[in-house]
Amino acid sequence: MIKSELVNALNEKLAELSIKDVDLAINCMLAQMVDALVQGQRIEIRGFGSFDLHHRTARLARNPKSGERINLPAKVVIHFKPGKELRDRVDAARAQCDIKE
Structure with a gap:
């Protein structure tokens, strides 16, 4: 539920991108975060928090x-x-x- 809301919100701000492209970008970012954690790395997102x-x-x-x-x-x-x-x-x-x- 949250992911679809995020995709729609980003698509509104980046109207030149299709919903498929926005969804692909979010999935790619999440996959990179998972890979970093699997490799034992720390993830820091300024203003949001760290994993x-x-x-x-x-x-x-x-x-x-x-x-x-x-x-x-x-x-x-x-x-x-x-x-x-x-x-x-x-x-x-x-x-x-x-x-x-």
Whole structure:
């Protein structure tokens, strides 16, 4: 749903490009971002935020329902840190979204 809205918004701003071209450009950009993360690189989009990888070590956990011990393997997770501009805009919109502390 969001992607189609993005494609339409970009197509309105870049009327000389077809919707297919805009969609292709967005897909290409997302594919490049995925490839960069797969290669262990950090992605920074000024004013929006950054994507980084966090390495979690293997650990022994406990199933809260049964109490059984479970071995969790090491893994890599994607971490997103919003930029200051994005944080400020979201924080300023709290009143509109009826968000309470």
